[in-house]
Amino acid sequence: MRADRLVATLLFLQERGRVTVPEVAAELEVSQRTARRDLEALAASGIPVYSQRGRGGGWSLVGGARTNLTGLTAAEIRALFLLTGPLAATPELRTTLRKLVRALPPELRSDAEAAARAGVTDDTDWSRNAPTAQAGHRALLQSAVVEGKRVRLGYAGVGKPPGVRVVDPLGLVAKAGADYLVAGTEAGLRTFRLGRVTSVEPTGEPVVRPPDFDLASVWRERAEVIESGMFAVTARARVAPEALARLERLLRGRVRVGEPTADGWTECHIDGPALRALAAQLSGFGAWIEVLEPPELRRTLAGIGAELTALYASDASA
Numbered sequence: 149m150r151a152d153r154l155v156a157t158l159l160f161l162q163e164r165g166r167v168t169v170p171e172v173a174a175e176l177e178v179s180q181r182t183a184r185r186d187l188e189a190l191a192a193s194g195i196p197v198y199s200q201r202g203r204g205g206g207w208s209l210v211g212g213a214r215t216n217l218t219g220l221t222a223a224e225i226r227a228l229f230l231l232t233g234p235l236a237a238t239p240e241l242r243t244t245l246r247k248l249v250r251a252l253p254p255e256l257r258s259d260a261e262a263a264a265r266a267g268v269t270d271d272t273d274w275s276r277n278a279p280t281a282q283a284g285h286r287a288l289l290q291s292a293v294v295e296g297k298r299v300r301l302g303y304a305g306v307g308k309p310p311g312v313r314v315v316d317p318l319g320l321v322a323k324a325g326a327d328y329l330v331a332g333t334e335a336g337l338r339t340f341r342l343g344r345v346t347s348v349e350p351t352g353e354p355v356v357r358p359p360d361f362d363l364a365s366v367w368r369e370r371a372e373v374i375e376s377g378m379f380a381v382t383a384r385a386r387v388a389p390e391a392l393a394r395l396e397r398l399l400r401g402r403v404r405v406g407e408p409t410a411d412g413w414t415e416c417h418i419d420g421p422a423l424r425a426l427a428a429q430l431s432g433f434g435a436w437i438e439v440l441e442p443p444e445l446r447r448t449l450a451g452i453g454a455e456l457t458a459l460y461a462s463d464a465s466a
Contacts, residue, residue: 153178157186158195166208288348289329292317300390301331302347303340310346316355319363323371330366332356339370378402379419381426384440386413391436398429415440423448431456 153176160175161167173183191197249261253451292299304310320342322327327342332355346421379402387395389412396403397455402419409415420426427448430437439446 153182153186157183158190161190161197161207161209165342166206168206170339172207196441250358282423285345285348286320286327287318288350289320289342289345292350292355293319295359298351298353298355300347300349300351301329301340301345303350304346306344306346314351315340316357318355318357318361319367321363321367330363332358337366337370338376343444347409378421381420381423381442381445383418383426383430383442383445385416385418385430386438386440387416388413388436391433392416395433427452 156176157172157362160172164171169180169184169187172178172187173180176183176186178186187197187199191199197207198210199205199207289299291297297317298314300312301315302312313333315329315338318332319327319330321328321330328343329340329345331338331340337358380385386409387410392405392414395416395418396405399418404417406415406417418426418430420429423445429443430439431449431452439449
């Protein structure tokens with residue numbers, strides 16, 4: 149985009165003091181004709197840029213003038229580079245950070261560079277699977293959101309075969325390490341988890357955006373619906389001391405811990421999205437968790453126990 153190039157050209161001028169057309173062309177990876185037009189556009193826009201012909205000539209800012217393009221405080225700069233530094237895996241983002249560093253006053257540059265080196269991002273999970281496809285889908289969907297273009301979205305919902313639908317990408321949301329797309333569909337607004345996206349194909353058609361659409365408000369409403377489904381069932385249970393810490397780590401905010409009883413166990417209230425799902429999670433703790441109620445959950449656990457016994461009975465007697 150030309151606006152990006154003009155800003156980058158101005159920052160390059162500020163850094164070098166005086167530049168030539170070939171230097172600008174090489175820095176921004178454009179033709180010399182484009183570089184010259186951009187320099188002339190800066191001068192025409194009122195920025196004090198002038199050219200000097202002959203040996204030792206070039207383009208300069210009048211009187212060494214500088215333009216503060218950031219307006220950021222030291223703390224804001226540090227926070228920005230702490231956030232973006234570990235994410236700078238793409239050439240575009242690395243170039244952006246370099247340009248921003250050039251725009252900073254000299255006394256702030258060392259802090260920014262140190263913050264950018266303070267962390268790394270490893271997208272490979274512990275099973276050694278790198279979500280390369282998800283990263284590609286994210287980039288395409290980000291472009292579709294910014295440019296306001298529809299896409300054909302391949303998607304595999306939970307327990308459903310993959311399908312393709314045309315959607316209007318309206319925004320991306322990152323929540324607790326997972327990315328989601330909020331999009332308009334024939335059935336209204338829907339949320340798609342990027343980890344289940346199988347393909348993204350731009351259509352070139354414009355997005356139909358709902359009037360007064362606000363991504364933050366829409367996400368809050370949809371998140372409330374999703375979260376309410378995670379608390380559909382509540383169990384009252386006794387938990388052995390050996391299992392309490394592990395249970396809290398596994399279910400996080402879905403465990404409400406009470407007071408320890410005389411035998412050292414702890415009574416807890418444990419939330420889940422459905423009887424079978426909660427029973428499956430609790431059954432892995434074996435006799436370390438005793439569900440007191442509801443009775444339906446006790447029966448579901450007994451059924452899981454009977455299934456496991458029937459499956460592995462021969463191994464137990466061996």
